Amino acid sequence: MKDIFRVRRMWRPRSELKPRYDVVIVGGGTHGLATAYYLAKNHGITNVAVLEKSYIGSGAAGRNTTIIRANYRTPEGAEFYKKSVELYEELGADLDFNLLFSQQGHLTLAHSDRGIITATERAEVNQLLGIDSRVIGRDEIRELCPEMDLSDDVTWPVMAALYHPRGGIIRHDAVVWGYARGVDRRGIEIHPYTEVTGIDRENGRVTGVQTNRGPISCGTVISATAGWSTLVCDLADVPLPITTHILQAFVTEPMKPFLDVIIVSSQMHVYISQTDRGEFLIGAEIEPYTTYRGTSTFPFLEFAARHTLELFPQLERVKVLRQWTGLCDVSPDYSPILGKTEVEGFHVSAGWGTYGFKAAPIVGTTLAELVATGDTPALIQPFELERFYTDTLVSEVAAAAVSH
Amino acid sequence: MSLSLDFLSPALGEPAPRSPLARALARSGIRDLSLDYGVLDARGDLTGHPMEGVEVVRLSPERSFVLCPYRDAPGLREWLEGRGVAAIDASGGYAGLEVEGEAVMRRLTELPLDRCPAVGAVGHVATLVLRDGDRFRLFFRQEYADYMGERVLDALEGLA
Amino acid sequence: MRLDPRPGERIDRSEPIRFTFEGKLVEGFAGDTIGSALYAGGRRVFSRSFKYHRPRGLLCCSGACPNCMMEVDGVPNVRVCVAPAHEGAVVKAQNVRGSLERDLMAATDKFGGPFTPVGFYYRTMIRPRAAWPLFEKFLRSAAGLGTIDKHARRTGRYDVEHRHADVLVIGGGSAGLEAARAAAASGEHVVVVDENAPRGDAPGGLELLAPATALGIYEGGLVPVAAGRILYKVRAKRIVVATGALEQPVIFPGNDLVGIVLPEAVRRLVHDFSIRPGEKAVVLAADDDALAIADDLRDAGTQVLEVVDLRNGPHRISASGTKGRLNGVGVEGVRYNCDLVVASGGRQPAYSLLAQAGATVAYDEGRGVFVPRDLPANVEAVGSVTGEGTGSIAPAKTLLGDKTFVCLCEDVTEKDVKRAIAEGFDSIELAKRYTTVTMGPCQGRLCHLASVRMYARETKQGEDAIGTTTARPPWSPVELGLLAGRPHEPGKRTSIHHRHKEAGATMMWTGSWRRPHSYGDPAAEARAVHESAGLIDVSTLGKLVVRGPEAAVFLERIYPNRFADLKPGRIRYAVLGTDGGRIMDDGTVARIDDETFYVTTTSTGAEGVIEWFEWWNAIWKLDLSIVDVTGAVAAVNLAGPQARELLGPLTDVDLAPDAFKYLDAKQGKVAGVPTLLLRIGFVGELGYELHFPSPHGETVWDALAATGATPFGLEPQRILRLEKMHVLIGQDTDSESNALEASMPWIVKFEKDEFVGKWALEHVQERGMRDRLVGFEMQNGSVPPEGGAVVRDGRLAGRVTSARFSEQLGRAIGLAWVPEELAVEDADITLRVSAGLERAKVRLRPFFDPEGERLRS
Incomplete structure (x- = not known):
């Protein structure tokens, strides 16, 4: 409690770069900071620099729509995200920072037989792994969300839903700041406004990085740069089977509590939640075209608004306050690319599509373990880049249904 | 007996064809063009072919839509094929209607109306728009007929 | 309070207007805003603030600030200072418990203030974790401004209207009008957008949209303009921004x-x-x-x-x-x-639209304001938005005081900002997220400059070094209803759709198509197909004509199967693969003549297949054309042991078994309509798929229905095809399935020199099968859920993709992916049914008529 009154720095001001670190992490978002945090906390590795080309949390970490859930389709994915949710549940206490984790429950609507099959697939996989997740009918949906239009008199009547009670939303910036504070207090350096311009190698091994503030030598480099992954990995001549797309979202003016559960409709390409501040946070699917240009589009607003009102006609007069975009690095099977690459000492966290933020704590713990032990933890072995050479993809894409 | 693409030509049918817009536009007063025009999807060089009563809308250097009287489509197709133009009778694939006035068009499409003929989204559906003075002829895929009929009537209602 | 009549006043004193505020009568005149009428009636407190519930009154009186937001006729967050007063309006205060004068929540100001510094919630309520849901409930209820009526429905209509112009002028002040007149004088079509209702007449020769707000300058120069219940989407060759400057507190x-x-x-x-x-x-x-x-x-x-x-x-x-x-x-x-x-404190250029359009924003040291620079092509700025005539200073010396507000929307004080900086949030973007300054309903209009200036002072840097935060559209908050426009969604219907409705079919979505699920009794419909004949509308199938001298070469290359040797008048099943060897779609290919093929695809796959064909031919450049005739052709499948005798009288085609064999294509007339008849059998009985022009859909359907054939929907079709173990692409396969593991090795012709995805399928062959799609038969009668798990040793070993009870067979059957070693006839597998485990036997041959005798009969 006393912490409220005391003005205490969250982190030290940026220092000069040292000529050498044991580990350099490229990207000061949730993945980079979490990895640094667990390197220090779990393995005592603190001669680490986190390099961020802008301010911390400026990329996907600060632009995502903050949904945390574990109800994935593949056993590999579900098991991985289950751990992530568990870590998120403890994270506030661990970081001593309230992340405003609102585990209000998560409903993925099914509007077709195919949608119900996909929901069932997920529920079955989840239940076998002990994840609270089940397919519910309209009556139970109505209890959870009496405000939603469940009539048949709409374009896409709601037929059923996948219900995941522990799914929730969190304050994304707080995750960034909490980790950053934890990282800083353990002696790791965070260098905002420090851009990596080259990755040095000798005999197939990483030896250092070039930055806009000079060179650094190091034995391990981790790229955790979301939408920019392909560009950063290019610096190490590691090709990734990734395309970059934009994902858009908007918030409304804050309103009194109205919606206490997260609503996702893949068929309508829209998802809706209400934050603890009262804003409705509404997003859609990734745009089908590839780009690094994060320009917001107007058709997105129109489309998302139209579909939002199909579900919640009561929001007709609620006003949109601001829209933004984020870059998503999409892999062919919609599963991440995590761990070692063919360049020794160069590890990646990439290909997250729209799922990266949800994974931050588990990415951090497993990558930290990889760096500390040299071995890929079993939990993330299915996600190695190698799978594209051995044809062992982990498909999070149900054939007809779209993601989220 | 060898096969042909006759099964694409509604005009070769003995019973009367039915317009996909018949229900949507019933009693609306909007002119239904679906059974007035035959549509050929043609690839090849159409320049230099004198075709009376026929409108050619070029979609690309290679591809054109050829509009002709409904019953003439099979004959015209044969005539074109004889001249080396690959043409498919797409008459059954398109519904058409006519609306009057820029006002309603502005409610339906972002196409610049001073640059017709044009192809673009009208009420979210890909449409060929032809303009004659203040009258606009719209041709779109017949499976959207109910939707488009409803959409156009709704736009008119919004202006009333 | 009201002055004597004055020249130029906007109120019409001859027309009184009466409305209620908090149940009490308020009188005003036509031309008043709700805010002006309330003010004239003596009201000074208009709202309570977001966090501390401090009383707030009119500040800008021009719709920019949050201070006058009220609920009007049930609509929350209405800025009453610009909302026209209307007879009978019901106006209420919002975000108060009690009244505006006595708000119980104001305790947060008196007592909470010191306890709720910026970001306090990040530091508190962390332990015990069990108490957090309670804390959260309190936080949630304290947040938010207006209240949404949970029972509200859509009201009235919102329309979109498109506008094209030579010049769009945003802002009807003196600079904007001057630019507009000049453009109009040179013969250009000019549209002017202005936020205020016009005084008197619209300027001559100009198209005026007012009162209206430009929401942003989007890609392609699109400027959406909100004007009440109409959203104008304006596209102009030239955009002139004359948004002026904003007075700063x-x-x-x-x-x-x-x-x-x-x-x-x-x-x-x-x-x-x-x-x-x-x-x-x-x-x-x-x-x-x-x-x-x-x-x-x-x-x-x-x-x-x-x-x-x-x-x-x-x-x-x-x-x-x-x-x-x-x-x-x-x-x-x-x-x-x-x-x-x-x-x-002076005036700051209202540059947001320009910044959204791509202009950079720089600090003008001399004027003390941020000004737009490097405007994008076709965008101009005139008047004070350029910085001309504007200027601002930091006029107040620092005085310690708790209640020095930088941001009124979010109740952020100077102390909060200083604290954020001291805590290390030392970039303006970080600080914005931490303090939420500029993130409220005013979109930073009244707080951005002040917060930057405070940052500059506290961090001892120049304003230029601090920079601005990203200008995010929309420039003014805009109602979801206006963005949504009309509620129509394009949906596809076949030419026979209304016949299904008339017959009482329940309709369902298949992609963007509406299709009959059944006509009431799926089991009876399936029985009719087995015993007599059934009739199903399959017009939704994708249909392509691939035609040209190299059409055969094209199909040979794009499909794993062979088509070059397909004889005219014959049909072959076709599975399309991706370049990664995954199954993409399936259908049939009928050869019309040497150069012409008629290709069908799945109902949802048509667009993808066409794109795929065109994409490959853009590379191969083979001499052929690909024409989509999906909508031009209606298709009906007549199937069942009596199909031949029912169809016979309607057609001139010889249906005799030796004249028209299984997988033959014939042409002729059916009910007088030119038809392509394909003898194929998805549902496992003797069947004819009839393809004919859409405008004859109802005619042919009616004629066939009149023979006594029973219409059947998708649900009975699913049972029938499952009895035959026919795969539904997209349901029985997913994005990773390949034809070999999907138990269709016979469609892959490795002996071909090349075909799309060949290398990947060769790789699968090399590495060996991992999983296989097989049939299964339940040992008891229970039907596992589609999507259900195949379990081995308590772990997921596979998935059930299809399952139904077959009345014909008297048992529950299905398709499932199982590990390769279980893909043997009679193998035992365990399936999850209602969270329990049930046993099933693997089946590799069709459940019904495995030799296909009925199909070929």
Whole structure:
């Protein structure tokens, strides 16, 4: 409690770069900071620099729509995200920072037989792994969300839903700041406004990085740069089977509590939640075209608004306050690319599509373990880049249904 | 007996064809063009072919839509094929209607109306728009007929 | 309070308007806003603030700030200062418990203030974790402004209207109108957008949209303009931004008290609504325009106690009040008792639209404001938005005080900002996220400059080094209803759709198509197909004509199967693969003649297949054309042992078994309609798929139905095809399935030199099968869920993709992916059914008529 009154720095001001670190992490978002945090906390590795080309949390970490859930389709994915949710549940206490984790429950609507099959697939996989997740009918949906239009008199009547009670939303910036504070207090350096311009190698091994503030030598480099992954990995001549797309979202003016559960409709390409501040946070699917240009589009607003009102006609007069975009690095099977690459000492966290933020704590713990032990933890072995050479993809894409 | 693409030509049918817009536009007063025009999807060089009563809308250097009287489509197709133009009778694939006035068009499409003929989204559906003075002829895929009929009537209602 | 009639006033005193506020009658005139009528009636407190519930009154009176947001006719967050008053309006205060004057939540200000510094919630309520849901509930209920009526429905209509112009001028002030007139004079079509309702006539020769707000300049020069219930989407060759400049508040202790206003509020109250804004006033201003407000005040009968020119160096300013209402202001130690302070820190260019369009924003040291630079092509700026005639200063000396507000929307004080900086949030973007300054409903209009300036001062850097935060659209908050427009969604219907409806079919979505699920009794419909004949509308199948000298070569290359050797008049099943060897779609290919193929695809796959074909042929450049005839052709499948005899009388085609064999294509007339007849059998019985022009859909359907064939829907079709183990692409396969593991090795012809995805399928062959799609038969009658798990040793070993009870077979059957070693006839597998485990036997051959005798009969 006393912490409220005391003005205490969250982190030290940026220092000069040292000529050498044991580990350099490229990207000061949730993945980079979490990895640094667990390197220090779990393995005592603190001669680490986190390099961020802008301010911390400026990329996907600060632009995502903050949904945390574990109800994935593949056993590999579900098991991985289950751990992530568990870590998120403890994270506030661990970081001593309230992340405003609102585990209000998560409903993925099914509007077709195919949608119900996909929901069932997920529920079955989840239940076998002990994840609270089940397919519910309209009556139970109505209890959870009496405000939603469940009539048949709409374009896409709601037929059923996948219900995941522990799914929730969190304050994304707080995750960034909490980790950053934890990282800083353990002696790791965070260098905002420090851009990596080259990755040095000798005999197939990483030896250092070039930055806009000079060179650094190091034995391990981790790229955790979301939408920019392909560009950063290019610096190490590691090709990734990734395309970059934009994902858009908007918030409304804050309103009194109205919606206490997260609503996702893949068929309508829209998802809706209400934050603890009262804003409705509404997003859609990734745009089908590839780009690094994060320009917001107007058709997105129109489309998302139209579909939002199909579900919640009561929001007709609620006003949109601001829209933004984020870059998503999409892999062919919609599963991440995590761990070692063919360049020794160069590890990646990439290909997250729209799922990266949800994974931050588990990415951090497993990558930290990889760096500390040299071995890929079993939990993330299915996600190695190698799978594209051995044809062992982990498909999070149900054939007809779209993601989220 | 060898096969042909006759099964694409509604005009070769003995019973009367039915317009996909018949229900949507019933009693609306909007002119239904679906059974007035035959549509050929043609690839090849159409320049230099004198075709009376026929409108050619070029979609690309290679591809054109050829509009002709409904019953003439099979004959015209044969005539074109004889001249080396690959043409498919797409008459059954398109519904058409006519609306009057820029006002309603502005409610339906972002196409610049001073640059017709044009192809673009009208009420979210890909449409060929032809303009004659203040009258606009719209041709779109017949499976959207109910939707488009409803959409156009709704736009008119919004202006009333 | 209302002054005598004045020239130019916007109210029409001959037309009184009456509405209620909190149940009490309020009287105004036509031309009043709800805000002006309330003000004229003596109301000063208009809202309670977001966090501390402090009383707030009119500030900008121009729709920019959050201070006058109320609920009007059930609509929350209405800025009543610009909302026209209308007869019978029901106006209520929002975000208060009690009344505006006595808000119970104001305790958060009195007692909570010191306990709720910026970001307090990040540091508290962490333990015990079990208590967090309670804390959260409280936080949630305290947040938010207006209340949404849970029972509200859509009201009235919103429309979109498209506009094209040579020139779009945004802002109808003097600079904007001048630019507009000049363009119009040279013959250009000019559209002018202005936020205020026009005074008198629209300017000659110009198209005026007003009152209307430009929401942003989007890609392609699209400018959406919100005008009541119409959204104009304007596209112009040239965009002229004349959005002017925004008066900036002065930051001093007590600066949020009710009675402290911007000059524009005085201008509007006096000139538009003929209201005396206050009795005794002090003017604090940093430019000549604002200083001149003193004259307007005197004109309205307000006693002006002092006019302070803030340009004469920083001043020590502090305001005081009772119950949130101003009672005096101190300037350099001199106290003035007054009920009105008109304060302006100068004017900041309203550059947001330009920044969204791609302009950079730089700090103009001389003027003390941010100005737009490097405008994108076809976008111009005129007037004060360029910085011309604007200027701002930091007029107040730092005075310690708790209630010095930087951001009124979010209740962020100077102390909060300083604290954020001290905590290490030392970039403006970080600070914005931490303090939420500029993130409220005013979109930073009144707080951005002040917060940047505070940052510059605290971090001892220049404003230019601090920079601005990203300008995010929309420029003004816009209703979801307006963005949504009309609620119609394009849906596809077959030419026979209405016949299904008339027959009482329940309709369902298949992609964007509407299709009959069944006509009421799926089992009976399936039985009819087995016993006599059934009729199903399959017009939704994708249909392509691939035609040209190299059409056969093309199909040979794109499909894993062979087509070059397909004889005219014959049909072959076709599975399309990706370049990664995954199954993409399936259908049939019928050869019409040497150069012409008729290709069908799945109902949802048509667009993808066409794109795929065109994409590959853009590479191969083979001499052929690909024409989509999906909608041009209706298709009906007549299937069942009696199909031949029922169809016979309707057609001139010889249906004799040896004349028209399984997988033959014939042409002829059916019910007088030219038809392509394909003898194929998805549902496992003798069947004819009839393809004919869509405009004859109902005619042919009616003729076939009149023979006594039973219409059947998708649900019975699913049972029938499952009995035959026919795969549904997209249901039985997913994005990773390949034809080998999907148990269709016979469609892959490795002996071909090349085909799309060959290398990947060779790789699968090399590495060996991992999983296989097989049939299964339940050992008891229970039907596992589609999507259900195949379990081995308590772990997921596979998935059930299809399952139904077959009345014909008297048992539950299905398809499932299982590990390769279980893909043997009679193998035992365990399936999850209602969270319990049930046993099933693997089946590799069709459940029904495995030899296909009925199909070929």
